[in-house]
Structures are given as C-alpha cells and as structure tokens.
Amino acid sequence: MSVARIAVVAGDGIGTEVTAQARKVIDAVLPGVDYNEYDLGARLYNRTGEVLPASIQTELAGHDAILLGAIGDPSVPPGILERGLLLKLRFDFDQYVNLRPSKLWPGTTSPLAGVKAGEIDMVVVREGTEGLYVGAGGVLHKDTHAEIATEESLNTRHGVERVIRDAFERAQRRDRRHLTWVHKTNVLTHAGNLWSRTFAAVAAEYPEVTTEYQHIDAASMFMVSNPQRYDVIVTDNLFGDILTDIAAAVTGGIGMAASGSVNPERKYPSTFEPVHGSAPDIAGKGIADPAAAILSAALLLEHLGKHAEAARVTEAVAAEVASRTPGAPLRTAEVGDRVAAAL
Amino acid sequence: MSVARIAVVAGDGIGTEVTAQARKVIDAVLPGVDYNEYDLGARLYNRTGEVLPASIQTELAGHDAILLGAIGDPSVPPGILERGLLLKLRFDFDQYVNLRPSKLWPGTTSPLAGVKAGEIDMVVVREGTEGLYVGAGGVLHKDTHAEIATEESLNTRHGVERVIRDAFERAQRRDRRHLTWVHKTNVLTHAGNLWSRTFAAVAAEYPEVTTEYQHIDAASMFMVSNPQRYDVIVTDNLFGDILTDIAAAVTGGIGMAASGSVNPERKYPSTFEPVHGSAPDIAGKGIADPAAAILSAALLLEHLGKHAEAARVTEAVAAEVASRTPGAPLRTAEVGDRVAAAL
Numbered sequence A, B: 001m002s003v004a005r006i007a008v009v010a011g012d013g014i015g016t017e018v019t020a021q022a023r024k025v026i027d028a029v030l031p032g033v034d035y036n037e038y039d040l041g042a043r044l045y046n047r048t049g050e051v052l053p054a055s056i057q058t059e060l061a062g063h064d065a066i067l068l069g070a071i072g073d074p075s076v077p078p079g080i081l082e083r084g085l086l087l088k089l090r091f092d093f094d095q096y097v098n099l100r101p102s103k104l105w106p107g108t109t110s111p112l113a114g115v116k117a118g119e120i121d122m123v124v125v126r127e128g129t130e131g132l133y134v135g136a137g138g139v140l141h142k143d144t145h146a147e148i149a150t151e152e153s154l155n156t157r158h159g160v161e162r163v164i165r166d167a168f169e170r171a172q173r174r175d176r177r178h179l180t181w182v183h184k185t186n187v188l189t190h191a192g193n194l195w196s197r198t199f200a201a202v203a204a205e206y207p208e209v210t211t212e213y214q215h216i217d218a219a220s221m222f223m224v225s226n227p228q229r230y231d232v233i234v235t236d237n238l239f240g241d242i243l244t245d246i247a248a249a250v251t252g253g254i255g256m257a258a259s260g261s262v263n264p265e266r267k268y269p270s271t272f273e274p275v276h277g278s279a280p281d282i283a284g285k286g287i288a289d290p291a292a293a294i295l296s297a298a299l300l301l302e303h304l305g306k307h308a309e310a311a312r313v314t315e316a317v318a319a320e321v322a323s324r325t326p327g328a329p330l331r332t333a334e335v336g337d338r339v340a341a342a343l
Ligand SMILES: CC(C)[C@H](C(=O)O)[C@@H](O)C(=O)O
Pocket: A082, A083, A086, A087, A241, B186, B187, B217
C-alpha cells in the first residue's frame, strides 16, 4: 500500500522544473508515495479548449493531495486558467483555508532597512471559498454609456466561522499566540459586521490567544512599517490575496513563498503550490528557484500528518538557502539535489 | 469680493491643530480668503447624534472648497463618521477623483533600504464614488447559522471613464507620461472587463502616454519592491484605498500624505485633507506634524487654479522638512510659522 497518493499538476513554464525538485525532496523524506501526473494548464487549453475535464476532476478527487507547480501562459487570455482550474479546485474541493506563511529566512534579504532574518515570522490564513471570489456579478447595457458592471461579495456565517476557528487553532499552537483579523468594517459594514460578531464569538473559546483588529489599509501600511508585529492573520479572500503578496515582498519576494489551499477535514484533496507564477521568461533554463515549491511540499506533508518529515524538509530548505553564495548563479536541479541529500 | 470661499472642517483630535497651520499658510500666500468654520465630527455627534445636518450640507455646497483636518474619536463607533461625513461628501458632492500624491521628500526616510529622496514620485488617482464604497449590500438570517452578508461593487461606464480620463490628463502633464491601471481582472471579471475596455478606449485619445496593467496583488508587491516605477496610477475605490496607504508607507509614513477628494468640474466643492487620522493619543499637545495638512492646502490651491501659489507652498513645505534636525522635537505651530514665513 502506498503511503500517500499525490496528484501532480506541474503546469506551465517553470512549474515543471520546480515541481520535479519538490517530488525529489518528498521521495527523500517519505519513500513510497504514489504519484499521478496530470497535464493541465495552457498546453491542454490551447490543444482542446478544456481547462479541467470532469473526468480528470473526479480522478483528482481520489488523491490525498495535489502538488501544483504554476499555471499560466501569455497565450491564454487572463482569467481562464485561474478561474477554470485554480479557483475551481478551491471552490469544488472546499479548500477554505488558504494558508500562506511568510518568514524572513537566514540568507534572504528584506527590502526593508534594518529588518533582520528571523524577525518576520507570520502566517496568513486567507479565506478561500467566499467573498468577491465567488464570481457573482454581471454586466448590463454593455458597450453603451449606460453600462454597469457588478461584483458581489458573498460571506456566510458558516464560511467565516470555520476559517476564523482554523486561524485560532493555528495561533494557539504558536509561541506568540497572537491573532490579527483584517477587514474594512468602516466601509464594508454588512460583511464587516458578520466577521466582527463571528470573530468575537470564536475568540471566547480561545482565551489564551490575544487578538486585535486592523482595517486592510492600515494593515497594508503596517506590513511595510512593522511586519514583525504579526503572528497569525485571518482575513477574507481578496484582502488575503493582497496582504500575502505584501508579506512576500517584505520577506524578500516570492522566491520563498509557499501556499496551501486546504480542506482541513480532508474530505477533499488540498492543493499545495508556490505563490510565484509560471515565469515564461526564464522557463526551460533550469535557473528557477525551487525553494517555494519545496516549502509547499513541506506544507503538504504537514497536512498529511507527517509532522516530522515536514519539519525536516523546511529545515533543509532553510539551511540550503542560508548556505548560498550571494550572486552565484542558481541551478534548479542542484538546489533540489542539495536539499534531498541533506535529508 | 473674497478670492475664495473655503469651508473649514477642522474636526477631531489633531485635526484642529494641523488645520490652523494650513490656514496660516494659505493666508500667507493668498490673502483675502473667506473662511467659514463648521464644527463637525465626534463632538457634534456625541452632543446631538447628528453627523452632517442637511442645513450644514447646503451651506458647505456654497463654498469653493472644504479644508478638512481629521475626523474620528474612540467614543464614536466605527463607520458612523466615515460613512456619514467623509464618504457622504465624496458621494453627494460627486468627488470622483480621489487624488493622492506620494513623494519621497528630501529630509524624509523610506523604510526601504537604498531608496533615496526624489526617487519615488507618483500620484494615485483613486475612483471616489463607486465600487464597493457605494454601501450596497445586506444581511440575511442574522445571528443564525444560515446568516449571509453581501457587499456589492457597482461600476458604471460613466464613472470609470471619467476617472480614467482624468488620470490620462494628469499623466499627460507630467514628465514621464506613464499611466498604470490596477485591478483584479482575472477574478473580478465583470468589473475588470468594464475597466479594461474603457481604459483601452480612453488610451486611444492619449497616444503620448505609455500604459501598463497590473493586478492589485502584483501592484502591492511592486509598491514595496520597486515603487520608483510608478508615475500615475488609476484604480478603483477599494484598491486605491489600499495602494495609497502602501505608497504612504514606502515614502516614510502618513506624515507627508496629502489628499484631495475632487469634483474636477467644480460643480460641487472638493475636500482636501491629510491622509492621517485624528491621533487622539497626541491631540492637544501641539506636536502633530502639519506637513500633510499644509500639502493638502496646496492641492486645494491647485484645484482653485492658483498654480503658482500651490507650487510655492509645496516648495516651502519641502524646504522646511528638509531643514529639520533629525530627532529634534517638532512643534506644530512652529512648522506652520516657518512655512508661512518662507512665502
Ligand atoms: C491567480 C489568482 C486567481 C490567485 C488569486 O487571486 O487567488 C493568485 O493571485 C493567488 O494568490 O493564488
């Protein structure tokens, strides 16, 4: 019997290259994983016009997790692969916890003056199945002067409560036990009020976790002026999208940014992928940094309950990155080899 | 006859202190302005429960511009003064251009390593009367497990086109003539598509302006990794709220961040105010930095067609800030005196 069944969607551009390293590292720490490869992304779309055939989606559902590289190519109009694959998986597989740790690792440099490795260490718990991402909206009187376009943000007590509870659980397990929730309650009063009441109700169950609230604009500013202050952050889908990219920027860019789109109940497979894109400009050259993909594999192992293995992978990546010679050219495969060898 | 009729809403906390300096400076550069003071904000609300009495709003409408200090106090629940005063003025007075310049001035320090004064110089043109700020939405099944809360973003061709045209006009008048538009077209496909088609149509009228598009998450990241790249940015109400706070952060915080909520046709008065809040913690001590308030007064003068006066005020503020002794205590009134004396 296999220790885990993992669907591999390496995808476009550098996705293939970095995913190969992530697999190499998983194999080094957890032998016996069953992989099934799925060729989804720009190639399939350009060949067939399909993004996620129903039969493939059914097959994906039979896995313990999905390891994803990167999706996207200039040949495909914006939105098609994002909505048809990435967001469809998040919604159909009820991946309501979008997990994005940000850490300033030794060997990496923050663009912020005076901020030292180790000082930034946060995880953003972004809601993954609601808000403005639901696709509700439309257009009326298109291409006339009377045209109107709407986008609707849908937020349920069910959806808000479960992601807030997940964030409290994570905060509870961390040293600082601090949870910041971010919204825009002074403008988005309806959704903000639902978040506010729900947060207060769940907070009562976690007396050991200290909490604070910030508006998204203030949080975006603090993310630059004082990112050290954050431990765990919970926020909605769109605010989380923005905040996690600022968090990635202040920890030295998306080179180390891992993410998981998680269904905590494991009723459906969760997806793990680097935050970076397919980077067509450097694809095929073997120079993409696989650190974020490998760290995403560590999140995958963690999700499957392989805590020790996950910790070892994370440490090995950290050590590899810390040992790099500044300015020296990076080879994708060599990074994977070094991390795997260290395990 | 007075040279201009300005309504003064000094507001709460440090609002009174910094607004006094802004008036001092206006008087030094443009004698003969007629001021009318309106005591709006937390005090009025706590005394009467009213935020903006209709009769006052009618009086405000009779002015050429509104000079606003800061609104807000911990004694008032969040949202009341924001929606009832600041946002109400933006909507009722059709202030569709929310103007926010960000500059790294000599004498100020960016939190970004290696970024030098003069290198960041951008202006964000934020839409001010549409999007998620319209207040459309509601709550169903409140306080039950079936609760749902909605927020609706409304975007019209009318509203999107006029703010994009305004941004092109501003870009056209600047040295670099570069305009970036920011949205999230891959997720907010309906509104994104309206913005996209409208931007392309207006761009055809401005062949001298170079343009680019960025998703809000990418723009938030670039705002940290490379803010020097921006010249003019145009974006929607909520994205503009977030982006301008990141822009303020990378140019050293909100100490120098001025803003105008502008009705370009001057059919209604425009509001000019510092981006910072009422800062109750330092109110009444005479130590608040009035630079942002005075720079907002410069935007006001510019809007009234007093270009030379506006430029002189901006230069005087820049010189005053550059002449400050790092670490020396700041006195609100002395800053105003020095700037006024220089004019
Ligand atoms: C590609 C896009 C739809 C996606 C998002 O907005 O969630 C991406 O930016 C991300 O953060 O995973």
